[in-house]
Amino acid sequence: MxxxxxxxxxxxxxxxxxxxxxxxxxxxxxxxxxxxxxxxxxxxxxxxxxxxxxxxxxxxxxxxxxxxxxxxDQQPVFKVNSVTIIGGHDKSGKPEDKTITLHVGSITSIVGPTGSGKSRLLGDIEWLAQGDTPTGRSILINDAIPDTNLRFSLEHKLVAQLSQNMNFVMDASVGEFIAMHAESRMIKNVEQIVGEIIRQANLLAGEQFTNDTALTALSGGQSRALMIADTALLSTSPVVLIDEIENAGIDRKRALQLLVKNEKIILIATHDPILALMAEQRMVIKNGGIHKLITTTPQEKANLVALEELDAKMLALRNRLRSGEIIDNA
Amino acid sequence: MKLITVSGPPSSGKTSILLNAIKALLADNKKVGVVKFDCLSTDDDKLYAALGVPVRVGLSGNLCPDHYFVSNIDDCIEWGKESGLDFLLSESAGLCNRCSPHAKNVLAVCVIDNLMGINTPKKVGPMLKFADIVIISKGDIVSQAEREVFAFKVRQSNARAKIIHVNGITGQGAYELTSLFYDANETETLNGGTLRFSMPAALCSYCLGETKIGKDYQMGNIKKIKA
Structure with a gap:
């Protein structure tokens, strides 16, 4: 019009x-x-x-x-099926020599010390870099060079981020806020999506909350659960970067499954062995470059099972503490 | 020389973001200078100077900072040209939200942060509504959903601007921001230029130093509340 x-x-x-x-x-x-x-x-x-x-x-x-x-009345969002990173070079100019394609529904962990270049990698993806960033990397979407006009499109924002430093700050109830988010996406069946997000979040969170709970009153685990359910169901961004998720009050495996089911490309920056090994592969970042890509080995997957058992044990202890029990056998 | 006017509410992250943008420009061997406009005092010039860029400070004191800005910007442009700058960044704090420092044909940037509350984008006047680039900061501490809602509200207030998220602490997004600075127009002078929108009006007895309260002392441009 x-x-x-x-x-x-x-x-x-x-x-x-x-x-x-x-x-x-x-x-x-x-x-x-x-x-x-x-x-x-x-x-x-x-x-x-x-x-x-x-x-x-x-x-x-x-x-x-x-x-x-x-x-x-814009056209429905085009669907992202894959993001390809064509390597550039690290901080000393050493070529990365790698082409990595990430498909929807895949989980990749990113490891490397602080300042190694994790943010820059995400920045390159988000900016749809075409050899024009300090790393010289290029990004392909669905195996083709993307339209760089999409760089400023809020509707086609490629990366959604989730970190444990993030909090809800808005003065609203959970229901009101999710409805507001749905409104910003101009979604019509608001009530249905709000109900579904809260239901999913409650499946992830240890303790239940309702529509009427104030956003700012949510516990750390509940907040994270709500952020993940909301990102899975209401965010348009096909790539989700998770920067560590706390171990308490949230079912992390289920959270990742929810994102996978909703066809996200998941990147987890983490040094938590359970989270890192849940991924199919992990990218090692060093000196600003992608140093290595490791496929999670069968042995690692087997170790993950043992780690999860350990984790479940800790969780059970936590719950017993919460309900006032005495921990006489650990 | 490319002039870029940067404005935004106090503590929204203007200086942190510009510091990161300057680092990216310096890495590209560009000569950058800054004019910092503030009200009563500022220490930000030291932060800029620490990067080795020339900096000038203008304190508006008891004048409207916007009016002070527009009366002095041309002198700053002269200074910038004499110093052989490629980029002159002017930073001014928008104190009353009705500020309107942007001029036609000069790249106009507004910085606003995620913590200001969902209704802020509609409350901020010309400095946001007439900006070419709106930078949203402090996205690292609020949820993805809040970032999306906030950006949408900014879009409602200014449908034409490029909206970009920059993290003032890590600098994420600053490099991308500078790629837009290269597209700015060259500004030789603003003598004869035009503001994008009128500045807040001020011409009443209180502007001239009146301190007494009461009807008898109110003169000039007075507006009454419908109480």
Missing amino acids: NSMELLEKEITTIIKEIPYIGTLFETYGIRPQNDSVRLGQYLDTLTDEFYEDIGIDRSQLISNLVGFVALA
């Missing part, structure tokens, strides 16, 4: 046709006495002083409204 068409429409019709544009009208103080007035007509009645006060002029306001409408 262009600006002429939009201005000719009645405000009630616009609100009915375009999801969530009502809240945008409120943002700009557009509150007509008579809803059947055409948008253009209404904007003409506003004084210069009104525009001065809202800090935007008529033409910019219209351009924003048109931009918002374009957002609402």
Whole structure:
């Protein structure tokens, strides 16, 4: 829809046709006495002083409204099936000599000391680098060179990040907030998706919470569970980077399965052996470059089973402590 | 010389982000200078100087920082040209959210952070709504969902800007930001240039130093609340 068409429409019709544009009208103080007035007509009645006060002029306001409408009727997101990293060089200029393709539903762990270049690798993926970043790497999407205009597209943001330093800071209940997130994605069946995310999050979290729980009152494990369920079901980003997840209060295996099931490409930056070995492969980062790609061996997978048993034992002890028991046999 | 005006609410991360951007520009052998506009005092010039870039500080004192900025920016451009800069970055704090420091044909950047609350993008005026690039900072401490919702709210306030996430601590995103700086126009002078939007108005008795309260002392550009 262009600006002429939009201005000719009645405000009630616009609100009915375009999801969530009502809240945008409120943002700009557009509150007509008579809803059947055409948008253009209404904007003409506003004084210069009104525009001065809202800090935007008529033409910019219209351009924003048109931009918002374009957002609402954009084509469905194209589907990412694979991301390919074509190696560049490390900090000393040594070539990486590697081409790594990550497919949806795969889990790759990333290991390497702080400052080794994990953020830069993620940065390269997110920026759809084409040999134009300090590492000289190139990124392919679905085996083809991507359109670099997608770099600034919020809707096609490639990487969603999740780290244990992240917290919910918003003053809202869980239900309200997820609904707000669904709204920002212009999703129509909000109630259904909110219900499903909370259900999934509760399957991951040790302790249950509801729609009405305040976001900021969630425990660490509950927050992480909600973040993962929300990322799996509501985020458009095909790549999910997990920067460690705490061991307490969340079923990590199930969390990864949820992301895999929702066709994410999962990267885990971790030095926790259980998390690292859950991945099919791990990337070793050294001096700014991808140093090695190790496929998790059958022996490692067998060791994982032993580690998980150990982990389950710790978890059981934790639960016994929580319920007030005495730990006389460990 | 490319002039870039950077503004944003106090403590949103402007300086940290610019420091990281400057590092990326210096790595590319560019000559960068900074003008820091502030109100009462600043120590940020030392942070810039530590990177070895020339820096000038302007303190607006009891004047509206925006008005002070626009009255002085041309002198800063002269200084930048004399110093042989490739990039002159002006950093100014938006204190009343109605600030409007962006000029036409000059790359305009607004920095806003994820912690400011979901309604902030609609509360911030021309410095956000007329920016070419909106940088969202502090994304490393809030959830992915909040980042997505916040970016959407920014998009509602400014549908045309490029929105980019930069981490002021690790510098993630700063390199990508500078790639946009290269596209900025050359600015030889702003003499005869035009602001993108009018600055906050101020011309009343209190602007001129009145301290007494009461109807009799209110003169000039006065606006009354509908209480």
